[in-house]
Structure formats: structure tokens, C-alpha cells
Amino acid sequence: MIKLENVQFGYNANQPLFNGVDWQLESGHLYGLLGRNGAGKTTLLKIMTGLLFPHAGNAIINGQPACKRSSQQLCDVYFLQEEIYVPHLKIKQFEAAFAPFYPNFSHEQFLEYLRDLEMDNMHGFIDKFSHGQKKKVMIAFALATNVPLLIMDEPTNGLDIPSKSIFRKILASYADEQKTVIISTHQVRDLHSLIDAVSILDNGRMILNATNDVITDKLLFDVDNQKSQDGNVFYTEETPRGIYQVKENLNHIDSALDLELLFNAAIQNKKEFTELFK
């Protein structure tokens, strides 16, 4: 179980970034962590992995505060950062040095993912690879750790078009009931069919945290030729394809969740959403 309780933090004493973030995550889901630039997504992930300490409150991972950095917890969590650091090692050497930290690491999966991402014939030093190639090696490694909590910050940045599709396939096979995956991203179109829970960080708080099933139960994502007047309309966007609206789902109609519309609706209706998703 992963839980953030009243997490407070700021890089600057008179400018707090988080004034009490609460966030609870259920295993078996792939969370999309969304937020505007500077909302603090990466900072929050660093607090969850013990890389930064909160000024008050706690991030509790499997019963222990992340800031304790217990060895058990470090085995259970993998954090793939956006700015990746790679040492001066070849792929094989990297695996030999870092895989032993993760008890469920699978050598077979690592090779398979490298093959899928066309990185299996790379014999040089990883730090000499291109940005995208480094990222592919680190993604293959991250997914081969089989950790219960996998956190990735903008994983699709720098990936070429075919690699994004392969990344989605690997991720689809990674998810299971025991694992939790958090992906922080602005590239929602890259991953929208895999994200099945959404957390939106805004103005130092989690303004929405719900699984897709709950979201589509409460909200209707509608496209029509005319604006509808019935019920609560949270967001409207006019396009040549029709008028897109996010409204309260009064008649329990199933509709396709659109992450971009949801995000815009959420940041414009913080109070209403807090009430709706209570």
C-alpha cells in the first residue's frame, strides 16, 4: 500500500510547493500523474522514493516512511527519472552491477525487452549512446526489475515512433494485480490506452485521484453538434469534428475518457470535482 499523508515541501522557505498532499494508491493500476509545468510532479516522486525529505507529513510505502530508505523498500521500488544518469559501463556490465539489488529481476525479460527495442546488438558503453538509446536500455532494465512499485518520469520522451508502440506492449504485459505503476507525463496521447487511474496535481494538492472506471461513472465525455444545456457542464471545446464536452454523468452512460479534456475540466473545477469524487 502506498500512501502520502499531508506531505509538505518547498524549495524556498517563503514559497511552499506542497501544502499538504494526500494521495492513496491501489495496487493493480497504472496511474497517470498529470500536472502543469512546475506543479511538482517530479518533486513528489522524489519524496516517494526517499530522494527528498518532506518538511512535514509522510510518504508511506508498504508500511514504512520512504525517507527511512530501508533496504527492503529500496528493493521494492524502481524510479526511472526523466534525466537519466548512465555510468561508463556496457549493457552487460550495467546489468551485473545493478540487477542484484532487485530480487525479482529477470535476465530473460531484460534480454527480451532489449531485443524488442532493438538494443540487443549494442556492444559499446551506454554513456556513449544517443539519448533515445540510453532511455531504451534504462526502460528495459526498469521493466525487468519486476518491482511492486515502478515509477517512470516522462518515459516516452526521446523514444522514436516504433519504440513508443513497443514500450506500450511491454508495459501492457508488465501490469498485474500485485504491481503499481506510476507514470508522470505530459504526453498523454502516448499512453492513454494504458493509464487506468488518474492523479492530477495542481497548486500543491492532488485535485483528482480516481480510477478510470470511477471517472467515467461520474463524468460523461461527449461529442455532439450542439452544446448541451442539461446538467453540469464542466468543460467545452469546439473543434471541426464537433463540440467536446465534459459533463456530469447523470444517466450512467459509458463514454471514452479523454485525458486532455479531463485535465482541463479538473483544473477549472477544483471545488466541484472534490465534491463529485468524495
Next chain:
Amino acid sequence: MDFKNTQTIYLQIVNWVFEQILSGTWKPGERAKSVRELAVAFEVNPNTVMRSYEYLQNQEIITNKRGIGYFVNEDAPEKIHTIRKKEFMEQEVPEFIKNMKLLGIDIQEIVKIVNSQK
């Protein structure tokens, strides 16, 4: 598969399974693809495929045999036919009639086209 339109992904997968069965790609009595296989093929969350399969089970199109996997029911093609016909009558026909009225098309014009295509 293009998931950009307004139908939910899980229902798009349901319709895809319907197509597989109606076209004979998935045969009655045979094993259906696993949740994981479909999730990887379509690059979607396995929970989404799970929801499609639960729906298909409720409609008695497939059956879960514990520990072995999902199987296509013997009468699945007939069942799908019934579901499809109901959807056509309840959704597509009213939409069609609405457009006919909007464009001022007489039913005889449509009858002529239908007859000429026999």
C-alpha cells in the same frame, strides 16, 4: 486500433471480438485469446481487456474455464447476431431516419435503392 472516437475502449474490444467470431476467425468451442495477449496486441491496460471479457461473459459469448482460459460458446454467433440486430434497430435505424427527415428524403427513394441492390 484507433481509440480516438467516443466509444469506450472496452466496448471497442467487445466489438472486435464480435467480428472475430462472426468472421469465423474465432470458432465456437475454441479457446479465446488470453487477456494478456489482447492487452499486448492492442497496447491497452489488461484491466480494460478484463472488463471486455466480463461483459462478453455476461452476454454469454465466452465462458471462463477456471485455470484453462476463456472459450467461445457454441451458440456465440447466434447470440452476437441477436445483439447486433438489436443495436442496429435501436441505434442506427433511428439515426438513419433522423437524417432522412433532415434531408427531406422520401422512403420510396430508399426502397428503390434497396431493390436495385438485390
